[in-house]
Amino acid sequence: MTESSSNAQSTVSQLIVDREACLLAPYAMHSADTSGRRYPEALHRYRGPFQRDRDRIIHSAAYRRLAHKTQVFTGEMGDYHRTRLTHTQEVASIARSLGRALRLNEDLIEALALAHDIGHPPFGHAGQDTLDKCLAEEGGFNHNRQALRIVEYLETRYPNFPGLNLSREVLAGQATRVRDARRGGSPLLEVQVVDAADSVAYNTHDVDDALEVGLIELRQLFKVPLWSAAQRRVRKSYQDIAGDELKRAVLHELIEWQVSDLLEQTSRAISSHGVDSVAAVNKSPRLVRASSPIAEQKREMETFLHAHVYRHPLVLDMRREAQGYLCEMFERYSVEMRLLPAWFQSRCAREGVARTVGDYLGGMTDRFALQEHARLFKPFNRH
Numbered sequence: 001m002t003e004s005s006s007n008a009q010s011t012v013s014q015l016i017v018d019r020e021a022c023l024l025a026p027y028a029m030h031s032a033d034t035s036g037r038r039y040p041e042a043l044h045r046y047r048g049p050f051q052r053d054r055d056r057i058i059h060s061a062a063y064r065r066l067a068h069k070t071q072v073f074t075g076e077m078g079d080y081h082r083t084r085l086t087h088t089q090e091v092a093s094i095a096r097s098l099g100r101a102l103r104l105n106e107d108l109i110e111a112l113a114l115a116h117d118i119g120h121p122p123f124g125h126a127g128q129d130t131l132d133k134c135l136a137e138e139g140g141f142n143h144n145r146q147a148l149r150i151v152e153y154l155e156t157r158y159p160n161f162p163g164l165n166l167s168r169e170v171l172a173g174q175a176t177r178v179r180d181a182r183r184g185g186s187p188l189l190e191v192q193v194v195d196a197a198d199s200v201a202y203n204t205h206d207v208d209d210a211l212e213v214g215l216i217e218l219r220q221l222f223k224v225p226l227w228s229a230a231q232r233r234v235r236k237s238y239q240d241i242a243g244d245e246l247k248r249a250v251l252h253e254l255i256e257w258q259v260s261d262l263l264e265q266t267s268r269a270i271s272s273h274g275v276d277s278v279a280a281v282n283k284s285p286r287l288v289r290a291s292s293p294i295a296e297q298k299r300e301m302e303t304f305l306h307a308h309v310y311r312h313p314l315v316l317d318m319r320r321e322a323q324g325y326l327c328e329m330f331e332r333y334s335v336e337m338r339l340l341p342a343w344f345q346s347r348c349a350r351e352g353v354a355r356t357v358g359d360y361l362g363g364m365t366d367r368f369a370l371q372e373h374a375r376l377f378k379p380f381n382r383h
């Protein structure tokens with residue numbers, strides 16, 4: 001008996017089925033209705049399919065490496081700011097809060113959230129842009145597509161299949177993040193919730209990190225509508241706080257306020273569209289949305305972040321340096337394949353040299369990429 005026919009017989013699985021029938025809304029993705037996996041697997045005694053997906057992601061090498069990958073700021077800018085891993089955990093935390101309040105499948109939400117950034121190469125978007133150029137003739141490089149490549153193919157953890165053999169719902173959810181892999185209709189609410197949580201998390205923590213690193217000052221934010229509105233809300237409870245205390249209170253309020261707004265809007269949209277099943281979610285427009293005033297203010301916040309943080313001279317310097325390193329390494333490995341680890345060398349014939357080098361570079365952490373660059377190009381400078 002396999003997972004895709006899990007709604008009968010097995011007692012433990014029946015416990016999961018019953019538990020979800022009790023806790024989840026009719027428009028949530030129930031484990032009993034999963035389309036299963038590409039390589040069918042026997043039911044697990046006590047874990048549902050999406051719990052297994054989450055566990056497989058957590059135990060993957062690509063997930064562990066997120067600890068040493070840049071979000072926006074590099075390690076040279078201190079230890080306070082987020083890494084891809086802590087960003088991922090914040091997204092999972094916010095998405096689960098939304099999911100529980102909406103009575104969605106939290107295991108599926110967590111699996112989707114933990115995998116959503118797993119395809120990021122080293123050095124954040126600078127790394128992605130560089131690999132995209134290097135691989136232009138091979139179809140480019142996109143971190144969302146790379147996440148699918150990792151979980152379907154590059155992780156090798158099981159003897160009987162490549163990749164992590166995740167449930168089709170997790171793969172389809174990640175595919176909605178890839179422009180040319182989207183299918184018709186709206187994705188599951190679990191997928192929509194993760195997208196919304198990603199946006200809440202990065203907007204808020206990029207402001208926090210930029211303040212801490214010193215790229216922006218608190219007074220600049222007073223003119224940003226989303227910040228000033230959150231600050232006014234904080235002032236209703238705390239009239240006299242200032243400086244760091246005010247900053248922390250506003251950051252907290254930004255998340256709390258946006259999550260509450262998403263919950264209100266989404267609950268209203270679910271009832272106004274009469275959504276009572278997964279099929280109805282698919283036929284409806286996207287239901288997990290911020291209210292118009294908050295959506296507009298978020299866009300203004302993003303414009304501010306682009307101008308003052310993502311395009312800050314220090315961040316641009318880091319980008320240039322990282323792009324140079326990755327380009328040099330890409331060229332070197334492409335002509336000297338013997339420098340690649342044996343496992344990657346063995347894949348060159350089947351996958352092509354460029355794609356294989358892209359996979360290898362894409363998997364590197366920032367730190368390993370810097371070490372590897374020094375090994376290849378400055379062998380006598382190492383101490």
Ligand code: MG
Pocket residue numbers: 087091116117198
């Ligand atoms: Mg993200």
